[in-house]
Each structure stands twice: as structure tokens, then as C-alpha cells.
Amino acid sequence: MAMITSDPTITLLNDVKPYKTSWKVEVKVLHSWTQHSSYSGGDSLQFILADKTGVKIHCTCKRVFFARVKKLQLGQWRFIENFSLTAAAGKYRPTSHKYKMSILSNSNVTNFTLKDEDNFLSLTSFTEIMNGSLDSNFLIDVIGQPIDIGDIQVVPVQGKETKKLEFTLTDTEDHQIACCLWGQFADHMLYAYKVAQVNKNFLCLLRFAKINVYKGQVQIINAFDSSTIEINPLGFDVQDYLQVYV
Template sequence: MAMVTSNGTTLLKAVKPFKTGWKVEIKVLHSWTQHSSYGGVDTLEFILADVTGDKIHCTCKRIFTPRAKKHMLGGQWCFIENFGLTPATGKYRATSHKYKLSIIGSSLVTSSSLKIDGSFLSLTPYKSIINGSLDSNFLIDVIGQAIDIGDLQVVQFLGKERKKLELTLTDTNDHHIACCLWGRFAEQVLNAYHVGEDNTIVCLVTNAFEAFSVIINPTGSDVNEFLRQLPKNELALTTGNVESC
């Protein structure tokens, strides 16, 4: 695919920091407010994807948030023209893109009529998690069938009572990874397990720094393919239930 599309926008894989005059067409996958721990200014953060599924982390200072909030809505497509790019470094990086996009004073954000409903998941193979080959600086997304669901426990954490639930996620190749959910995520999964027709659930765990979410029995092409490959795919799917921090 060409790096410049038919509508004059550039794909995310091609943007570089030698100029600010790029124009991209993106979908907002996640958004959250990042609070400063040192008395600084809070920022609005986004995970964005283009039509190819490439993703980039976007940050917007409070002074520029009105222009971002108007068109950069979750699940919606928009155009961003004129923006800064800086190297993406450090831990807990939400995408593998080399750069982080910044909304600046000259940035122009407008709505797009593009309608692509995909969630652009980048699901991590269980084998990569188990063998330790992943770069620990990056957050990952996983999908799995929940098995070996334990009892809801109440434990002391940082001087407060917290609810937690331990379970196992399994993939289509019968690889297993241990999972521990806290708070409302724990309650949500346990409730779905008890009320389900066959006590079988699928969990999609997505991570975007402070925008962690657990989706129970999600929908979409990626999920349908996962279900098709399960040894036992007689799962009672309902409308996806989402909880986000």
C-alpha cells in the first residue's frame, strides 16, 4: 500500500519528525486523562489507528483539549493535520510505533466520514508470553477462554480492602496463562460466569496505560475467528460488556 492515500493523507508508518505538516486519517481506539504526579498539567491521551491497523500514541496538553474533544471521540474516525512527533521511549508503551504524536498549537482536527467498525486488535500469541520473548516495555492485548475460575477474595492492599479473582486464560492451542483481576473487573467476570448458560466465557484484555479494560464475550471478526478455532466453541455470546479504568 502506498504511504500516501487517495485522499491525500499519510499512513502512520510513514510519518517522521522532520516536519509537522502531516495529515493523517485515524480512528480513536482508547482515550484517558493522564494525571501528573508532580503538580504538572494533566494531559489527554489517545491510542489511534489508521486504515492498515498501525497504531500510535497521541498526547494533548490541556490547553489544546477543546479542539481534540470535539472530533476525537472513541470509535470515531477523524483527520489530524499538523502535529508534532517525538521518540516513543520508556516503559508501559501502548504501541510499537517509533514516535508519539502530539497535538500542537497549529493542529487541525476535523471529522471524517469513514466507517470501519474494526477494533484493530493486536493480539499477542500466548507462546510469546510464556517463553518470555516479549519486550517488557510494551503493553499487550490478549484474548482467551476463562477456565479454572476461583472464588472472589477480599485482601488488604495498600491499607484498603480490595476484591480479586484468580483464573486461567487459554487459547486455541491449549496454551494457558494465569490471570488476576481486581475490583470491578473481578466482580464482572465472576458474575458473567455464574449467569452464563454454560458457565463458559471469553475475555478480551486490552491495555493502554491508564485505559485498561476487560471485555466479556466480545464481538468482532477477530473474536469470531478465535471462537471458530476453539476446541469447544459452544459459547453463549451476548453483547460485549466493557469495564474501563
């Protein structure tokens, strides 16, 4: 039997199943981006949503239904009613939910007045990343102090010149892990580094990032636009990292 919230019409994300489409959920928009496509259906909108228990789900919306999701705004809570569910798969899964949500022609998004500033971080330890115990198909949240920041390089990727920036993240226990950011993420990191030239100590939070292995070395990369980067996020103190990296 599905577990429900205090409102009997609302179901928690853990309990939605593909056997029907008439579900109603209350969710917060953690991230959204446009996924470009040359196929006939065109671009699609992608969302990462969370309910009040912190369970997250990936939601996709085809171009033809864009009008249905105008109210799905970053950081806001919304009700979503009527949607389909299919098995989640692939090498870039932003959540561990077994299903992916799809917006339909009769999907309905309405306002919800809940005020909850929780961003539902699920931080992964450097030890877990390095010891190979994680399934690299699932994207992760990771935070650390960037060190050994290199210069931006421009390299060809699928016939297109693309920027990349390599550096190292260190945690509060002085574990270190290689990182490589691509495109606008490289620009963002380098800008943060230049701004911090007087005091070069800052923290970097990467959300929905990809564990990758390159030339035998484990590294963290951004998973195209499904990742996010935040410099000096609230709730974390760079001093905790400086105690071990001096």
C-alpha cells in the same frame, strides 16, 4: 520519501517523523482514557489511534489543549492535523510505533466519513507470551476462555486498597496462562462470570494488556486504564475453545 494515501495531503502513520509538525493523518480512535497526575500540568487525555493500514500510535493531550480533541470519539474516524512527535519509551507502550503523538495549541481535529468497523486487533499467541520472545514493554492483545476464576481480593497497593482477581486463560490449543486483573477490570470479569453462571463458558478479550512476571510465573495483567476488556467479542466463537477444554 514518505508514502501517502490517495489524498496527497495525508500521510500514513508509518511515515510521520519528528522533523515537522504540519502532518495530516486520518485515524480511527481505538481507545481513550484519562491519565491522572498530581503534577502542575494536571490530568491528560490518552488515545490509541490507527490508520487504515492498521498501524497504531499513542497520542497524548495535556489538559490545556482538551478543547482540541473533543471530536476524538471512540470508534470514529477523524483527520488530525498539526501535532508533534517524540520518541516512544517506557514500560507500558500501547503500540509498537517508534514515536508518540502530542496535541498542540494549533492541532486541528475534523470529521472523516469513512465507515470501517475494523478494530485492528493484533492478537498475540499464548506460545509467544510464554516463551519469553516478546518485549514486555509493549502491551499486547490476547483472547481466551477464562477458567479457574477465583474470588476478588482487596490488597494494599501504594497505600490504597485495591481489588484484584486471579484466573486462567486457555486458548484453542489448551495452552494456559495466568491472569490478574486489578480495580474495575476485576469487577468487570467477576460480573461476567456471575452472569454466565448457567453457562459458564465465555470469552475474554484483553487489549493493550501487560506481560508481567510474578514469583517466577508469566502472567497477563491490565496496564492501568490503558487496557480494555471485552466479554464475548464479535467474530469469536466460544465453541472453538470448548473443543479442547472439556
